[in-house]
Amino acid sequence: MAFYSSSYPILLFSFVVTNSFIVAFAGNFNKDVDITWGDGRGKILNNGKLLTLSLDKASGSGFQSKNEYLYGKFDMQLKLVPNNSAGTVTAYYLKSPGSTWDEIDFEFLGNLSGDPYIVHTNVYTQGKGDREQQFYLWFDPTADFHTYSILWNPGQIIFYVDGKPIREFKNLEALGVAYPKNQTMRMYASLWNADDWATRGGLVKTDWSQAPFTASFRNFDAKACIWFNGSSSCSSNSTKNNQWFSQELDSSGQKKLKWVQQNYMVYNYCTDTKRFPQGLTQECTVTNKN
Numbered sequence: 001m002a003f004y005s006s007s008y009p010i011l012l013f014s015f016v017v018t019n020s021f022i023v024a025f026a027g028n029f030n031k032d033v034d035i036t037w038g039d040g041r042g043k044i045l046n047n048g049k050l051l052t053l054s055l056d057k058a059s060g061s062g063f064q065s066k067n068e069y070l071y072g073k074f075d076m077q078l079k080l081v082p083n084n085s086a087g088t089v090t091a092y093y094l095k096s097p098g099s100t101w102d103e104i105d106f107e108f109l110g111n112l113s114g115d116p117y118i119v120h121t122n123v124y125t126q127g128k129g130d131r132e133q134q135f136y137l138w139f140d141p142t143a144d145f146h147t148y149s150i151l152w153n154p155g156q157i158i159f160y161v162d163g164k165p166i167r168e169f170k171n172l173e174a175l176g177v178a179y180p181k182n183q184t185m186r187m188y189a190s191l192w193n194a195d196d197w198a199t200r201g202g203l204v205k206t207d208w209s210q211a212p213f214t215a216s217f218r219n220f221d222a223k224a225c226i227w228f229n230g231s232s233s234c235s236s237n238s239t240k241n242n243q244w245f246s247q248e249l250d251s252s253g254q255k256k257l258k259w260v261q262q263n264y265m266v267y268n269y270c271t272d273t274k275r276f277p278q279g280l281t282q283e284c285t286v287t288n289k290n
């Protein structure tokens with residue numbers, strides 16, 4: 001077999017080196033996270049490259065990052081619960097502990113087969129949320145893995161789907177709007193039953209005859225300031241020069257954000273005057289409007 005002729009070992013060697021570099025870069029769930037609940041329903045597979053969460057009538061499941069972060073760019077690839085996922089919610093978010101916590105949320109609200117998922121986003125600062133924005137997607141999120149990213153730096157929080165910005169939350173402390181900046185967060189993910197509200201506002205219930213429901217995760221990548229023993233891995237200047245630390249939307253990014261918001265936005269708290277008759281919150285009057 002000519003394929004195994006003696007001229008190949010060198011090629012093979014360079015492939016192995018390149019490949020192991022990519023694997024190291026992509027992260028390893030065995031090293032990066034702990035499965036924290038679900039009694040065996042969360043599983044790390046393929047030597048740490050794949051993580052699956054499942055949900056049945058008795059329980060959902062979830063995991064969290066071993067590290068705590070103060071700022072970062074967090075990428076995760078998800079393949080959502082296929083077919084009839086109505087009533088289920090797959091969540092991927094950052095959160096700090098305590099009663100005045102900060103939180104940055106992606107939640108994926110399931111639906112009947114063929115009906116669209118909703119991507120539900122929220123930002124909590126010092127325990128205050130009520131900042132929901134929801135979107136449909138421009139692809140079937142159950143057919144393949146797609147990349148969902150949270151950028152969190154001192155200037156803004158940006159939610160991305162496959163590199164396209166879908167939401168921006170600017171630091172408007174100058175206007176008196178609290179911004180997450182002094183509480184470290186972990187990354188969390190979970191799959192749970194929320195059929196009291198998730199699908200068509202709770203009208204469509206989970207069909208337990210379809211259980212177990214399974215969502216898959218891979219390629220978690222945190223380019224982030226890791227908080228350890230009272231100090232940040234970003235205290236050295238070299239890390240602060242990282243691109244993500246000052247990343248913001250340029251005019252082409254703003255255009256993409258508009259495209260998503262004009263074509264795929266389902267709900268925006270910043271335009272819901274019925275819900276907030278006493279007036280929209282401060283950040284809505286200067287930004288985040290559709």
Ligand SMILES: *[C@@H]1O[C@H](CO)[C@@H](O)[C@H](O)[C@H]1NC(C)=O
Pocket residue numbers: 082083
């Ligand atoms: C789910 O849908 C896929 C096609 O999208 C199909 O191949 C598969 O059999 C379905 N599974 C169930 C359990 O219905």
Ligand SMILES: *[C@@H]1O[C@H](CO)[C@@H](O)[C@H](O)[C@H]1NC(C)=O
Pocket residue numbers: 182183
């Ligand atoms: C974070 O900042 C807020 C307001 O700036 C303050 O109320 C809170 O106590 C701070 N928390 C910590 C842990 O420093």
Ligand SMILES: *[C@@H]1O[C@H](CO)[C@@H](O)[C@H](O)[C@H]1NC(C)=O
Pocket residue numbers: 109110111112115116117118198199200201
């Ligand atoms: C589910 O499908 C219905 C009908 O197309 C749609 O109104 C709804 O927004 C979809 N998503 C969720 C999560 O309810």
Ligand SMILES: *[C@@H]1O[C@H](CO)[C@@H](O)[C@H](O)[C@H]1NC(C)=O
Pocket residue numbers: 229230
């Ligand atoms: C944590 O920091 C303290 C001093 O700030 C130091 O004495 C201690 O050894 C550190 N612990 C670890 C595990 O690095």
Ligand SMILES: *[C@@H]1O[C@H](CO)[C@@H](O)[C@H](O)[C@H]1NC(C)=O
Pocket residue numbers: 237
């Ligand atoms: C690090 O940054 C500080 C200010 O942020 C600056 O004063 C200092 O010169 C920088 N050090 C290096 C080695 O660049």
